Amino acid sequence: MKNYMKYFGMRVFYMLLTLFLIASITFFLMKLLPGTPYTNQEKLSAEQILIMNEQYGLNDPVPVQYLSYIGGLFVGDLGTSFQFDNTPVSQLLSTRVGPSLQIGFQAVVLGTFFGIVLGVISAMKQNTWIDTLSTLTAILGRSIPNFVFAVLLQLLFAVQLGWLPIALWDGGFKSSILPTLALAIAPLADSARFIRTEMVDVLGSDYVELARAKGLSRWGVAFKHGVRNALIPLITLLGPMAVALMTGSLVVENIYAIPGIGEQFVKSITTNDYPTIMGVTILYSAMLVFIILVVDILYGIIDPRIRVSSEGGN
């Protein structure tokens, strides 16, 4: 247990170190960028620029700006947006976390659930049409870019059939259906494929054979032993899934006009709103690093072998 706490402490330390490095690198990269934060600099007089530079703290030497930025991070201050009416970045983002989280969460739950169902069925019915169908879904889900899929859904269900809103976010369930579907295809494909491989592995193991010999039914064994054991490694997919969702949300939120983080990020990129770009960068990295940490710890708790081997490695 003491060893485990040490391991845990190390992990948290690395997490903070990663975040610190990301924040620093982002800061200096942003300083390298050309251009000014002001939309119409030629219309401003020298005094005005000076006053505004003072207001944003851009007159300070870079190290001072850096320290104040890093210091601000600790109290949740991400600076002030150059665009969007001088709103603090943290405030700008906090209103946008909700829709993104809602859609991302729905997509993960929906995608993994049906992915597991599909994966289990295709492992149980290997080399039948349902297995082929599941493999095909997995390949298509992995290959078709999510923005193409999102547009396809939009065309079919919103434009042609008119069942759902084309691109309107009212926070309700109905307006979240299409974006959720568009984002869910990747987790679905990944988990279906993963579960199938794991299940095939587990179903061929000795303890499954023993359970079968004792008279448990095929599906009974599949659920009691197969699925349970196949689910554990599925946790490791959470990290890559989170990355895929972040990437996906950028385009999907744009296509469906969802006021989420991804949409804000794209807007900030196209308007050179550096403080907001930095804010989103740090937010995304923090989320990913946190998820990786949670996955590692969960995995260590569920499967003690992992913990032992990683301690042995040190």
Added chain:
Amino acid sequence: MGTQDNNPVVDQKNKFSSDMFERVSGSATEDNEKISAPSLSFLQDSWRRLKKNKAAVVSLVIICIIVLLAFAAPIIAPHSPEAQITEHSSLPPKVPGIDINGLNGTAKPGVERIDKYAQVNAGDDVYYLLGTDSLGRDLLSRILYGTRVSLIIAFVAALFDLTIGVTYGLISGWTGGRIDNVMQRILEILSGVPNLVVVILMILVLDPGITSIIIALAITGWIPMARIVRAQTLKLKNQEYILAAQTLGESPWKIATKHLISNLSGVIIIQTMFSIPAAIFFEAFLSFIGIGIPAPLASLGTLISDGYKTFRFLPHLMWYPAGVLCILMISFNLLADGLRDAFDPKMKD
């Protein structure tokens, strides 16, 4: 006494004359030991197994065709991809000799179907196989050139992933100890950074363009390759033949290039095959959110992105490039899957 005892033996010996024996020819023994199947090298064996996988073979053929068409774009493209003939803007596809709605140059903007080509007074010999965009550029030519740009980016990015990843993984796995530990911690920190963020930051700093996209993709893409190569190196390092090579005084460099790389080639090829579609996707994705290849150059991503802006009215501008992109992605993924099965010794039959 002794001689008497020996006599029967001598008698028996004399019973077998040499002509009773037949000499077994050398070739006969060799036949018994002979392996009837031809001996296959690792690659030949993998190729044999890959050929059994129909999906992978079809994908390989499709990829070859698309690559050939894309790189022959300057020769086979019917029009210049940048030539803007404004009179011929927004024309639907028209294929000579085919009279199916959607491919005969007609469109249905309102209630009635009208011949768009007649409307703009294009001559009878004017054909745009996939139609034109809103600036009057031929879509087919743009797709051919766009695919070429997308493929170049993907191949070069994959090459970088390969070089950096294999070098890093080999050094880390082979040296081991403290260096390995430090290199692994660096990798751990790097993998905590979402690649999306790195790519976008790099492109902002470097200005959008083919080079900056390749650099951005290369910076993030090598990490999985390094991990896999390191893990495999750790496994191979303790094999007898490596020990033998070391004992015989082979230099570490030579062991790495001669023994390790050739045994790692399977995983390296598989990983590269997966990083190509990933790069194609990322390039298209960047173009779609507006920080991809700047005009007048076009990639599949920018074509889809441009097409999306008008897809309610001119859906073909989006669906054709999107179709090419999807076929390319599916083929690469299927081929990569097939290669993985072919190289996986566990699947050996």
